Amino acid sequence: MKGTSQRPADIAVFLVEHGRLVEDALDRYLPSAGTSPQAVHAAMRHSVFAGGKRLRPILVMAAAEVTGLAPEDVLPSACAVELIHTYSLIHDDLPAMDDSPTRRGRPTCHVAFGEAMAVLAGDALHALAFELLARNAAVEGCSPARVLAAIAELGRSIGTAGMVGGQALDLLAAGAPPDATAVRRIHRLKTGSLIRAALRIGGILGDADPITLGALDRYGEHMGLAFQIVDDILDVVGEPSKLGKRTGSDATVAKATFPAVFGVEQSRRLAETGTRRAIDALAPLGARGDRLRDLASLLLAREH
Amino acid sequence: MKGTSQRPADIAVFLVEHGRLVEDALDRYLPSAGTSPQAVHAAMRHSVFAGGKRLRPILVMAAAEVTGLAPEDVLPSACAVELIHTYSLIHDDLPAMDDSPTRRGRPTCHVAFGEAMAVLAGDALHALAFELLARNAAVEGCSPARVLAAIAELGRSIGTAGMVGGQALDLLAAGAPPDATAVRRIHRLKTGSLIRAALRIGGILGDADPITLGALDRYGEHMGLAFQIVDDILDVVGEPSKLGKRTGSDATVAKATFPAVFGVEQSRRLAETGTRRAIDALAPLGARGDRLRDLASLLLAREH
Numbered sequence: 074m075k076g077t078s079q080r081p082a083d084i085a086v087f088l089v090e091h092g093r094l095v096e097d098a099l100d101r102y103l104p105s106a107g108t109s110p111q112a113v114h115a116a117m118r119h120s121v122f123a124g125g126k127r128l129r130p131i132l133v134m135a136a137a138e139v140t141g142l143a144p145e146d147v148l149p150s151a152c153a154v155e156l157i158h159t160y161s162l163i164h165d166d167l168p169a170m171d172d173s174p175t176r177r178g179r180p181t182c183h184v185a186f187g188e189a190m191a192v193l194a195g196d197a198l199h200a201l202a203f204e205l206l207a208r209n210a211a212v213e214g215c216s217p218a219r220v221l222a223a224i225a226e227l228g229r230s231i232g233t234a235g236m237v238g239g240q241a242l243d244l245l246a247a248g249a250p251p252d253a254t255a256v257r258r259i260h261r262l263k264t265g266s267l268i269r270a271a272l273r274i275g276g277i278l279g280d281a282d283p284i285t286l287g288a289l290d291r292y293g294e295h296m297g298l299a300f301q302i303v304d305d306i307l308d309v310v311g312e313p314s315k316l317g318k319r320t321g322s323d324a325t326v327a328k329a330t331f332p333a334v335f336g337v338e339q340s341r342r343l344a345e346t347g348t349r350r351a352i353d354a355l356a357p358l359g360a361r362g363d364r365l366r367d368l369a370s371l372l373l374a375r376e377h
Numbered sequence: 378m379k380g381t382s383q384r385p386a387d388i389a390v391f392l393v394e395h396g397r398l399v400e401d402a403l404d405r406y407l408p409s410a411g412t413s414p415q416a417v418h419a420a421m422r423h424s425v426f427a428g429g430k431r432l433r434p435i436l437v438m439a440a441a442e443v444t445g446l447a448p449e450d451v452l453p454s455a456c457a458v459e460l461i462h463t464y465s466l467i468h469d470d471l472p473a474m475d476d477s478p479t480r481r482g483r484p485t486c487h488v489a490f491g492e493a494m495a496v497l498a499g500d501a502l503h504a505l506a507f508e509l510l511a512r513n514a515a516v517e518g519c520s521p522a523r524v525l526a527a528i529a530e531l532g533r534s535i536g537t538a539g540m541v542g543g544q545a546l547d548l549l550a551a552g553a554p555p556d557a558t559a560v561r562r563i564h565r566l567k568t569g570s571l572i573r574a575a576l577r578i579g580g581i582l583g584d585a586d587p588i589t590l591g592a593l594d595r596y597g598e599h600m601g602l603a604f605q606i607v608d609d610i611l612d613v614v615g616e617p618s619k620l621g622k623r624t625g626s627d628a629t630v631a632k633a634t635f636p637a638v639f640g641v642e643q644s645r646r647l648a649e650t651g652t653r654r655a656i657d658a659l660a661p662l663g664a665r666g667d668r669l670r671d672l673a674s675l676l677l678a679r680e681h
Contacts, residue, residue, distance in 0.1 A: 104537055110545035113537050164500060169492035188473035189548050192496070196468060196503070197541045203507045204532025207525045217521035221511045224528060228508030233408055233417050237501045241414035244493050 084367035088131065091144055095130045095155065096122075098148050102205060116186040116194035121159050124177050128300075128372075129154045132271040133278075135368060136289050139361045140279025142214070147278050149209040150223055153202040154271045157231055160198040161267075163191050165240055202227070215278055223274045230270035239263025243329060251333040257298075259329050264301040269293035284357050291354035292362075296369050299347030303373060305330040306340050311377060348373040388671035392435065395448055399434045399459065400426075402452050406509060420490040420498035425463050428481050432604075432676075433458045436575040437582075439672060440593050443665045444583025446518070451582050453513040454527055457506040458575045461535055464502035465571075467495050469544060506531070519582055527578045534574035543567025547633060555637040561602075563633050568605040573597035588661050595658035596666075600673050603651030607677060609634040610644050615681060652677040 099121055106115040130151035134144040144151070166173040166181040167188065173181050183191035203224060210220040231237060239262030246255050272293035276286045309332045331340040351369045355362030403425055410419040434455035438448040448455070470477040470485040471492065477485050487495035507528060514524040535541060543566030550559055576597035580590045613636045635644040655673045659666030 110537055110542050110549070112549065113541065113545045117537075160500075164496055167493075167496065169496060189471075190545065192468055192471065192473060193541050193545050196464075196499075196535075197537045199500070199503055200532050200536045200541065204529055204536065207529040207532060210522070210525050217525050218514070220525060221514050221521050225508055225511040228504050228511060231500075232504045232508065233414055233421075233501045237417065237497050237504065238414050241417045241494070241497050245414070245416065 084364065084371055087135075087364065087367075088371075091131050091134050092127045094134075094144055094148060095127045095152060098152050099155065102149070102152055102201070112186060112190045113193050113197055116163075116182050116190045117198055119179075119185055120163050120182045120194065121156065121198070123179055125155070125159070127155060129158050129267060129271040131368075132268065132293070133275040135364050136272045136275025136281075137279045138275075138364060139285060139289065139358060140276060140281045142275075142279040146212050146214060147209065147275060149205040149212070150220075150274055150278060151271075153205040153209075154227070154267065154274065156198045156202040156205070157227065157236075158267060160195040160202070161231070161236055161240070163195040163198070167191060170240070170244065209278065216280075219278055219280060223277045226270055226273050226277060230266040235262055235266030235270075239266065246329050251329050253334050256329045256331060256334050260298055260301045260331075261294075264304075265294065265297035268297035268300065285361075288354055288357045288362070289365075292351045292365055292369075294351075295347045295354060296351035296365075296372070299344045299351060299369070300372055302331045302340050302344040302347065303375065305332055306337055306344065307375075307377065308332075309337055344373060388668065388675055391439075391668065391671075392675075395435050395438050396431045398438075398448055398452060399431045399456060402456050403459065406453070406456055406505070416490060416494045417497050417501055420467075420486050420494045421502055423483075423489055424467050424486045424498065425460065425502070427483055429459070429463070431459060433462050433571060433575040435672075436572065436597070437579040439668050440576045440579025440585075441583045442579075442668060443589060443593065443662060444580060444585045446579075446583040450516050450518060451513065451579060453509045453516070454524075454578055454582060455575075457509040457513075458531070458571065458578065460502045460506040460509070461531065461540075462571060464499040464506070465535070465540055465544070467499040467502070471495060474544070474548065513582065520584075523582055523584060527581045530574055530577050530581060534570040539566055539570030539574075543570065550633050555633050557638050560633045560635060560638050564602055564605045564635075565598075568608075569598060569601035572601035572604065592658055592661045592666070593669075596655045596669055596673075599651045599655035599658060600669075600676070603648045603655060603673070604676055606635045606644055606648040606651065607679065609636055610641055610648065611679075611681065612636075613641055648677060 103118055103121060104114045106118050108114060133147055133151035133154055137144070137147040162176065163182045165171050166176060167183055174184055175181060182194055186194070206220065206224050206227065209215050210217045229235060233241070239259050242255070243259045243263055246259065269290060272289040273286065276289045281289065308330070331343065335343065348369050352366050355365055407422055407425060408418045410422050412418060437451055437455035437458055441448070441451040466480065467486045469475050470480060471487055478488055479485060486498055490498070510524065510528050510531065513519050514521045533539060543563050546559070547563045547567055550563065573594060576593040577590065580593040585593065612634070635647065639647065652673050656670050659669055
């Protein structure tokens with residue numbers, strides 16, 4: 074098992090190369106802002122091309138790599154997961170939800186395009202994601218049955234037992250004193266479900282055997298939680314110039330976060346524990362798990 | 378070809394029996410309002426069980442019947458189309474969109490559950506619809522490849538080239554003088570796309586040959602437009618007690634409607650022409666098209 078303290082050069086190269094694949098594919102898959110309805114297409118592109126890390130599509134590709142698939146084999150599905158993530162950010166930012174004016178240093182979708190177009194842009198990305206997943210069956214070597222299983226996985230992970238459920242609990246918990254059980258549950262559903270689904274979808278498309286799929290699943294579970302804890306910590310202590318938003322914004326509205334419940338130092342330790350557990354879960358994969366090990370370490374050490 | 382003036386008894390029986398199948402299946406497929414997150418589940422059920430006609434799932438089943446499938450064979454997909462229709466009504470009713478306080482005589486979702494829960498209920502129904510479609514592959518005789526084609530069809534029909542595009546154009550046209558070309562285009566996208574998709578999905582799941590699928594497609598196109606014209610007319614002249622909403626509500630906000638452009642009498646003639654074209658499109662199906670012929674006649678003559 075590799076340590077968590079070093080960042081191998083090849084993971085940085087992997088991120089740059091796969092990130093570029095995703096950027097180019099998203100540009101091809103999204104309707105042009107010059108075609109009707111222009112306002113919705115422009116709003117979709119505003120939010121999709123807002124400087125995100127592309128973590129989720131990279132996880133789909135990294136999980137597929139474990140099963141022997143090339144990144145191109147799962148590119149439509151990887152982009153589908155990113156479109157779902159983007160739709161959820163647009164809707165979460167709405168005035169009736171988190172009411173966020175900026176994200177990554179730019180105006181949020183409803184500030185730039187109005188609330189109606191933001192709702193519709195989110196809805197259109199949501200629909201396009203499933204259309205893209207269905208299209209992945211056109212890639213040689215991806216059987217229709219496996220693509221269907223990936224679609225069912227995504228649908229489940231973003232419904233009321235997953236992402237939407239987490240956002241609902243987060244909204245309903247706002248203002249109440251933060252509570253450890255509630256915070257874990259909200260994070261597991263709101264962020265964790267889609268990250269876990271990204272890993273499972275990569276595995277399912279590659280026809281992973283049950284042991285491999287189980288390892289990807291547990292890795293996703295622990296890494297997803299660690300990722301969100303680091304996000305919470307960066308919101309408290311990060312440099313605004315690197316984050317592109319005001320730090321402390323979670324605290325001002327008494328949101329359920331790890332630092333609010335455990336403090337920053339204890340939260341750091343929990344993120345380290347989660348990362349270690351994620352890496353431990355990869356043990357059955359041997360060397361095939363190296364990429365995901367490196368990725369977990371890198372995400373723990375990130376500054377934005 | 379049957380005439381358009383009579384309502385055969387068997388189409389009424391067909392509607393009641395198939396409507397009951399849909400009601401029962403929706404109740405099974407939707408999460409219980411007693412499970413967490415209760416507010417979202419209750420909001421989903423509030424809007425799904427609001428007395429809708431279940432036209433779209435019935436069209437999926439009627440198109441599948443043309444290919445020889447039983448209604449049970451396509452029940453998950455039929456319900457999926459109804460969930461998409463319901464999600465679109467919830468989001469269209471939002472304050473930032475059409476700002477509708479009531480629908481079918483009851484408070485709209487955001488009035489009953491708040492705006493945040495309404496956005497999330499729509500999003501959850503949207504995701505559940507695709508999960509249900511994927512689940513249709515578990516039905517004996519529905520090949521994964523055909524289910525994937527149905528998913529791609531639904532995704533396309535509700536994106537910016539379909540339903541969402543129509544709603545965007547409708548919002549952007551509000552307040553401008555009504556224009557014949559714009560009204561046709563908005564109706565074709567906003568209502569027509571999903572109705573046409575319902576018929577195509579039934580055909581695709583039943584592995585319809587190209588001539589049958591073409592007939593279903595053209596039927597859907599003309600019938601969908603006629604259906605929306607009748608809706609517009611009923612909004613002007615219908616009895617509020619039968620419609621469950623204030624009549625004239627479209628006129629008060631200068632919405633793009635057929636009566637606003639063509640007047641009520643000319644709109645009636647256009648609805649009749651659309652219905653006749655829909656019935657004519659079924660010619661290649663012979664007697665297999667009888668059910669859809671009866672349905673088109675019945676929808677033209679309806680009073681709510």
